[in-house]
Amino acid sequence: MEIIFLDRATLAEQVVFARPDxxxxxxxxxxxxxxxxxxxxxxxxxxxxxxxxxxxAAQIERLPALRLIAVAATGVDHIDLDAARRRGVAVCNVRDxxxxxxxxxxxxxxxxxxxxxxxxxxxxxxxxxxxxPCFTLHDYPIHDLEGGAFGVIGGGNLGQAVARLAxxxxxxxxxxxxxxxxxxxxxxxxxxxVLRDSDVVSLHAPLNDETRHLIGAAELAxxxxxxxxxxxxxxxxxxxxxxxAALRSxxxxxxxxxxxxxxxxxxxxxxxxxxxxNLIITPHVAWASLEAQDTLxxxxxxxxxxxxxxxxxxxxx
Numbered sequence: 001m002e003i004i005f006l007d008r009a010t011l012a013e014q015v016v017f018a019r020p021d022x023x024x025x026x027x028x029x030x031x032x033x034x035x036x037x038x039x040x041x042x043x044x045x046x047x048x049x050x051x052x053x054x055x056x057a058a059q060i061e062r063l064p065a066l067r068l069i070a071v072a073a074t075g076v077d078h079i080d081l082d083a084a085r086r087r088g089v090a091v092c093n094v095r096d097x098x099x100x101x102x103x104x105x106x107x108x109x110x111x112x113x114x115x116x117x118x119x120x121x122x123x124x125x126x127x128x129x130x131x132x133p134c135f136t137l138h139d140y141p142i143h144d145l146e147g148g149a150f151g152v153i154g155g156g157n158l159g160q161a162v163a164r165l166a167x168x169x170x171x172x173x174x175x176x177x178x179x180x181x182x183x184x185x186x187x188x189x190x191x192x193x194v195l196r197d198s199d200v201v202s203l204h205a206p207l208n209d210e211t212r213h214l215i216g217a218a219e220l221a222x223x224x225x226x227x228x229x230x231x232x233x234x235x236x237x238x239x240x241x242x243x244x245a246a247l248r249s250x251x252x253x254x255x256x257x258x259x260x261x262x263x264x265x266x267x268x269x270x271x272x273x274x275x276x277x278n279l280i281i282t283p284h285v286a287w288a289s290l291e292a293q294d295t296l297x298x299x300x301x302x303x304x305x306x307x308x309x310x311x312x313x314x315x316x317x
């Protein structure tokens with residue numbers, strides 16, 4: 001039994017991966033793996049663990065021993081699921097490991113922007129407070145969350161957890177119906193209405209053909225000029241050129257982004273431009289509290305053990 005972890009460096013060094021409790025189990029891991037290296041490194045692997053290394057149809061076909069792809073994440077958009085089905089290769093993922101980490105990060109970003117944390121921190125470091133004529137500074141207007149409308153796009157576990165935090169802050173939660181749905185289900189609000197009415201819109205939809213560029217120029221134009229867009233889902237859910245244009249023209253007050261369409265991003269990525277106001281970007285770490293990573297590591301091993309017991313635990317294919 002050979003298990004190959006293709007991108008161990010996507011998790012912190014201090015996170016311990018317990019080896020699955022399997023007889024004659026050999027474990028090999030690499031910090032990172034380029035797509036061109038997959039066939040050589042995993043040529044004899046029964047199990048591949050991957051966080052973000054893509055596995056397309058050609059790669060899956062070149063791995064004759066492969067029986068299981070254990071994704072060390074929730075999203076599986078980097079795996080060719082149809083090719084796995086054709087080959088009889090099982091695919092499993094890890095769910096709900098970041099149910100605290102992601103929602104807390106959403107509000108860390110939101111509060112940093114609404115309370116102008118970065119701007120005031122830099123003002124203090126520049127000596128503005130020391131030179132102030134009174135006890136405080138009012139250079140950057142700040143706003144409360146209480147009383148505002150918080151729109152959630154994506155009603156899964158993460159979206160629901162974020163909605164609960166928004167309600168705890170005294171915000172009115174608007175859970176969006178799917179775009180182009182003929183009518184809204186009970187407890188949901190029409191997609192376009194959520195964009196129009198929300199002071200904050202937080203994205204929690206998976207990336208697929210239906211959600212790619214779910215938020216583009218037309219959708220951004222529906223939002224209030226005072227609104228904030230938060231994306232901790234996938235970069236491709238947002239048209240990044242359109243978001244950059246909306247921020248630059250101040251058509252949108254601000255945005256908080258933890259994911260980009262290319263990761264790591266090229267230096268000329270549109271959202272890395274220096275002239276974009278009220279934009280906070282973090283490097284895809286919303287999921288990555290050490291507590292969440294520990295849970296993820298345990299779940300990956302549990303998924304592998306379950307597969308070899310004949311159980312369909314967290315199976316996608």
